[in-house]
Amino acid sequence: MGDSDQNRTKDEVERLRQALDAETQRCLEVQRQLDRAGTDFEEFVSMAAHNLRESLRDVASFSQLMAETCNGRLDSDAAGFLDRIQEGAVRMQSLLTDMVDYCAACTGGRQSSRTDMEAVLGQALLSTDRQIAERSAIVTHDPLPRVSGDSGILIKVLLHLIRNALDYCEAPPPRIHISCRRDESEWVFSVQDSGPGIDPVFQGRLFKAFKRLHGREHPGNGLGLAFCKKAVEWQGGRMWMESAPGAGSTFYFTLPPAD
Secondary structure (H helix, E strand, O other), X not given: OOHHHHHHHHHHHHHHHHXXXXXXXXXXXXXXXXXXHXXXXXXXXXXXXXXXXXXXXXXXXXXXXXXXXXXXXXXXXXXXXXXXXXXXXXXXXXXXXXXXXXXXXXXXXXXXXXXXXXXXXXXXXHHOHHHHHHHOOEEEEOOOOEEEEOHHHHHHHXXXXXHHHHHHOOOOOXXXXXXXXXXXXXXXXXXXXXXXXXXXXHHOOOOOOOOOOOOOOOOOOOOHHHHHHHHHHHOOOOEEEEEOOOOOEEEEEEEOEXX
């Protein structure tokens, strides 16, 4: 190869290097803009939710005060209207909480640390202790490992999955079992229930926001499982479910190991 060919090759390599540097800088700037947009959106959602909660507290408080002050002086229709107002305020407060959690799972930065899933499950069970007692549910679990994840988010994931199982296990007593197994480079967790099961035709809707398979006879806003899937994916995992009518349901999710 002559000197002129070598020079042309060097010039082409330098041109490609400069183009790559420019593209890298452009990508970094786009990422910074996305990070700023995500932060701004989180702040907007948080402030909007805070202001809406204040208004809802006023609605709930004054409707309760009206019910107590006017006790015995309202006809059955008026008393029923007040009950509906109070129930609506409670549902809206629950919806706001779920929406904030869902938005955080979609836009939040990853803050993983070494997390003991035994402790995570313990906190989730404490939060569902009353519901478990009311339903005389039987909740069992295998030994759970330490993983890399956000303990606060994972508590909410297990909380949603356990509550979901309790809500839909109609035949007493509800039975729920939490287990885990190691699969190559990840831990695979499962939450199995003794509920009625779900037809495969409808399973694709379960993890979509605001998609529900039942009416108001079952509590919920249609965001619980959508949040769980987003939250697990946010921490580098996957989530899916297996079910058949009459055979209960099992929800699976994966997490990276702590080591």
